[in-house]
Structures are given as structure tokens and as C-alpha cells.
Amino acid sequence: MLTDVSRPLPKRTPVNAPFWEHADRQILALPWCESCGKTHFPPSPRCPHCLHDAFDWRPASGRATLVSWVVFHRSYWDGVAADVPYNVCLVELDEGVRMLSNLVGAAEEAPRYKMPLKVTFTDRFPDLILPVFDAA
Amino acid sequence: MIDPRLSGKYAVAGVGTSAYGKFPEKDDFHLAADAFADAIEDCGLDKSKIDGLAVCRVPHYAPMAEMIGLQPRWTLQLPPHGRMSGISIIEALAALDAGYCDYAVLLYANIGRSRRIQYGGEESPGFWDPWGFTSMGAIHAMLFREHMERYGTTTRQLAEVSVAFRKHAVMNPSAVMREAFTIDDHEAARMICDPLRLLDYCLINDGAVCLILTSVERAKDLKKKPVAIAGIGAQDALRHASYPQADFWFDALQKTADQVYPMASVGPSDIDALMVYDNFSPTVLFSLEGMGFCAPGEAGAFVEGGTLGLGGALPANTDGGHLSNSYMQGWALNVEAVRQVRGECGARQVPDCEVVQYVAATPCTRSIIYRPA
Ligand SMILES: [Zn+2]
Numbered sequence: 001m002l003t004d005v006s007r008p009l010p011k012r013t014p015v016n017a018p019f020w021e022h023a024d025r026q027i028l029a030l031p032w033c034e035s036c037g038k039t040h041f042p043p044s045p046r047c048p049h050c051l052h053d054a055f056d057w058r059p060a061s062g063r064a065t066l067v068s069w070v071v072f073h074r075s076y077w078d079g080v081a082a083d084v085p086y087n088v089c090l091v092e093l094d095e096g097v098r099m100l101s102n103l104v105g106a107a108e109e110a111p112r113y114k115m116p117l118k119v120t121f122t123d124r125f126p127d128l129i130l131p132v133f134d135a136a
Numbered sequence: 137m138i139d140p141r142l143s144g145k146y147a148v149a150g151v152g153t154s155a156y157g158k159f160p161e162k163d164d165f166h167l168a169a170d171a172f173a174d175a176i177e178d179c180g181l182d183k184s185k186i187d188g189l190a191v192c193r194v195p196h197y198a199p200m201a202e203m204i205g206l207q208p209r210w211t212l213q214l215p216p217h218g219r220m221s222g223i224s225i226i227e228a229l230a231a232l233d234a235g236y237c238d239y240a241v242l243l244y245a246n247i248g249r250s251r252r253i254q255y256g257g258e259e260s261p262g263f264w265d266p267w268g269f270t271s272m273g274a275i276h277a278m279l280f281r282e283h284m285e286r287y288g289t290t291t292r293q294l295a296e297v298s299v300a301f302r303k304h305a306v307m308n309p310s311a312v313m314r315e316a317f318t319i320d321d322h323e324a325a326r327m328i329c330d331p332l333r334l335l336d337y338c339l340i341n342d343g344a345v346c347l348i349l350t351s352v353e354r355a356k357d358l359k360k361k362p363v364a365i366a367g368i369g370a371q372d373a374l375r376h377a378s379y380p381q382a383d384f385w386f387d388a389l390q391k392t393a394d395q396v397y398p399m400a401s402v403g404p405s406d407i408d409a410l411m412v413y414d415n416f417s418p419t420v421l422f423s424l425e426g427m428g429f430c431a432p433g434e435a436g437a438f439v440e441g442g443t444l445g446l447g448g449a450l451p452a453n454t455d456g457g458h459l460s461n462s463y464m465q466g467w468a469l470n471v472e473a474v475r476q477v478r479g480e481c482g483a484r485q486v487p488d489c490e491v492v493q494y495v496a497a498t499p500c501t502r503s504i505i506y507r508p509a
Contacts, residue, residue, distance in 0.1 A: 008265035016263065042263045042378055068282040068380065071330035076257030076270045085330070088269045090278055090380055098379055100264045113285035130266055 006079030031055035150179025167344035188237025221466030222502030293436035295322035305456025345467035367400030389426020413496035
């Protein structure tokens with residue numbers, strides 16, 4: 001039986017909206033502080049480094065390194081149940097920040113610690129364009 | 137820096153618990169009242185002397201105080217996080233030392249089993265939900281994978297943790313899970329979040345815990361031998377709290393160790409029994425490394441061959457811990473620490489047990505060392 005697979009949708013707020021608006025256009029973007037010039041992730045209302053409140057959202061390189069990964073064998077949301085087992089990875093972007101994401105393609109087939117990754121986008125979930133990572 | 141003068145000045149005078157298990161007919165207040173009555177019975181304190189109350193995971197301090205007939209002048213409500221057990225005890229010390237109260241009652245209750253709490257999903261929405269990442273267990277799974285890749289740690293080594301604690305639970309009549317299992321059983325258990333299996337996850341059960349703290353001098357007038365708080369240590373790691381910590385909380389644990397051991401005038405080799413927060417088994421390995429029981433990356437080899445079992449080099453979680461006794465979020469481990477120092481643990485008693493350490497490796501890392509007053 002085919003069952004619809006879905007993911008929880010982002011809870012868009014004024015603080016994280018630019019991230020998801022870029023993702024909708026298949027761009028992985030990061031907030032760069034307009035005062036100190038540093039970036040941070042996940043999005044914050046104030047720069048965690050200097051407390052400034054304005055950011056220049058720019059595309060990231062999309063390059064990352066695999067730090068760790070897990071495979072969920074149980075689901076915590078109804079729509080996810082049909083997708084089990086699925087992986088979640090922890091990556092370090094070349095810009096120095098970390099994010100949680102999913103591995104696809106060759107990286108999903110054979111994940112290796114510290115393997116180089118590149119961002120790609122999946123539209124397999126309803127109403128969601130999600131940045132995920134494949135082998136570089 | 138924590139005032140070293142606090143070492144040995146305050147004591148746990150009384151401890152109590154409710155029964156552990158599934159009690160749909162009782163609410164959190166009811167279980168907490170049971171634990172309070174047990175603690176009063178334990179130490180024989182005239183409850184009209186109690187002038188401090190801290191509650192954790194009990195929904196509201198006011199009905200709680202009313203139900204057990206308390207009129208405190210120091211009242212504190214803590215959020216329902218496991219890291220708050222150590223924090224509550226340390227805050228109570230400060231309150232006693234400042235004179236905010238003379239007798240502090242700390243109460244914790246959890247009805248997660250009857251409420252079918254699953255610690256993930258809609259209950260705790262977060263930024264990473266669209267990628268399907270949720271639950272504390274997944275954070276520990278992520279950390280353990282990195283530990284495996286970086287140091288070669290194996291799941292068979294990890295199994296030593298839950299196997300040892302289950303053996304202890306078999307000897308604890310109050311424990312929820314009392315059927316022994318082997319390393320092979322662990323390896324065959326249902327996968328929850330690879331690389332973690334069912335037997336790496338704590339229980340979810342109902343229960344409540346009470347601790348009564350006062351000065352060593354006042355505690356000497358009560359029924360039980362006072363157990364002094366000889367050392368405390370604390371360091372948070374909140375700067376990157378929304379994803380798994382890159383260092384297995386090593387920095388926070390080291391900074392905690394640098395406080396708790398000198399304050400108690402002991403080192404890791406003096407610890408007779410260790411009560412280590414074990415919501416998921418990997419955190420036990422991280423705690424051992426961070427506290428200096430072994431070098432970074434060597435905890436897997438360190439626990440091999442029953443190190444953490446009774447009769448091993450470092451008996452740990454002699455009540456069965458969160459993995460097998462009761463998911464009391466650190467509270468029951470502190471009760472077990474007190475009972476070990478008192479020598480009340482029967483079949484699971486560590487011989488000549490004088491120095492017992494509690495440690496919780498979390499984004500709010502805390503440690504407490506107990507010694508006879
Ligand atoms: Zn800034």
C-alpha cells in the first residue's frame with residue numbers, strides 16, 4: 001500500500017523566514033551580521049557574537065563535511081511513519097557553522113566520517129523544499 | 137568560584153520515594169506526596185520546621201505545599217528537565233547558606249508513563265523538525281556515532297553500560313525492570329535510532345522522589361546518619377544548544393571536575409560508587425571521559441569486562457539507573473548515592489562505601505560528591 005510521506009513543515013518566524021524563502025528557491029543561505037561580519041546558525045534574532053540585529057542573507061558555498069549521522073527506525077510524526085527508516089546527518093558547512101540535514105544519493109548509500117558533501121534540494125515532501133546533502 | 141567553605145557544611149538528612157511503575161490512578165501531586173511522606177518517615181523530621189520548598193516536574197508549587205501542609209519562606213519551581221535535579225540540590229545549598237531557609241524539601245514527580253509522553257515530535261517542536269530530527273535519544277545517537285567513528289568505540293562496548301545497570305536492578309526490589317540481559321541480547325534488541333537500540337534508552341515510568349536538605353548540625357538531631365555534600369561542580373554548554381555537542385560535553389565535564397574534586401578533597405580514584413545520569417547509555421561513556429576516570433576516547437575499553445558492575449573497579453548506578461530502575465531524571469540517583477553512603481543498600485551495597493559521586497553530562501553539566509558527615 002502506498003502511503004503519503006510528509007515532513008513537519010517549518011514554523012516560519014520573522015527570524016528564520018529568510019532561510020526558508022531561500023530554500024524555496026533552492027538556495028542554502030546563511031545570515032551574515034551587518035556589524036561584525038560573522039555568521040551563525042540556526043537563525044537568531046540578534047547576532048550571538050555582537051548582538052546586532054540586521055543580517056545580510058547570502059548563499060553559502062554549499063560545501064560541507066559529514067560529522068555524524070543516525071537512522072531513525074521509529075517515527076514521532078504521523079506523516080513520517082511511511083518514510084522509516086530514514087537518516088539525519090550532522091554536517092559542518094565550510095563557513096564554519098553546523099546544521100542537521102539528510103543524506104541523499106551516494107552519501108546516503110555509504111556515509112563516511114568526514115566525507116566531503118555538497119548541498120542539493122529535495123521536493124519529495126509536500127509543500128517543502130528541503131536542503132539536503134550528497135557526496136561532493 | 138564556589139566557596140570551599142560549603143564543603144561538608146550541608147547534608148541530605150532525609151530521602152524518600154514513591155513506588156515506581158505505572159499508576160494511572162495517581163497524579164503527579166499524589167506521587168510527590170507519597171515521596172514526601174516516605175522522606176519524613178525516613179528522617180523523622182517534624183514537618184512544621186520545613187521552611188523551604190523546591191518542586192521539579194510537579195506542575196505547581198502552591199497546591200503541592202497545600203496538600204502536604206507546608207508554609208515555606210523559600211519557594212522555587214524548576215522546569216521538567218533532567219538536568220534540573222543536580223541544579224535543584226545546588227540551588228538549595230545556596231538557599232540554606234544564605235539563610236533563605238533552614239530545611240529545604242526538594243520534590244520531583246513524573247507521570248510520563250500514564251500520560252504516554254514520548255519525548256519527541258509534536259511535544260517538542262524545533263527548528264530541525266523538517267529534516268525529521270527530534271528526541272533527546274537521537275542527539276545521543278548522533279554523538280555516539282561520532283564517538284564510534286573517531287575512536288573506534290563499539291556497540292558491544294556500549295552494551296556493557298546497560299548490562300551492568302540491569303544486573304543492579306535485579307538486586308533492587310524497587311526497580312521497574314528486573315530481568316537480566318546479555319551483551320548479545322543488547323545487540324539483538326530493536327533499533328530505535330541507529331546506532332542506539334531499545335536497551336540504550338531509559339525507561340518511561342511514573343514515580344516521585346523527595347530529598348530533605350539542612351545543615352549537618354541540624355541533621356545530626358534526626359534519625360538517620362547525615363550524608364554531607366562534600367563537593368559540587370557546574371558548567372553549562374548552552375552556546376550551541378540546538379544541535380549535538382561537538383565535544384561530547386568534554387569541556388563542560390572537565391570544568392565541572394575541576395571544581396567538584398578539589399572541593400571534596402578527592403579525585404576520581406577515590407570514588408567508591410558513581411551515580412551517572414543515564415537517560416541514554418552513551419552519556420555514561422562521555423561522563424567517564426570528562427570526569428577523568430579514563431582518557432578521551434577510551435571509555436569503551438574502560439567499561440569492558442564489567443567495570444561498572446558491583447565488584448568492578450567503579451560500581452555505577454547500583455539502583456539500576458534510568459535504564460532499569462526508574463526514570464526519575466537524576467533524582468533517584470541522588471537518593472541511591474545517599475543510601476550507599478548510609479550503607480542501606482542490602483544486596484547491592486558497595487562495601488566500605490564512603491565517597492559517592494553524582495554526575496550528569498548535559499548542556500547543564502552538574503556533579504555532586506557525597507561523603508559521611
Ligand atoms: Zn555580529
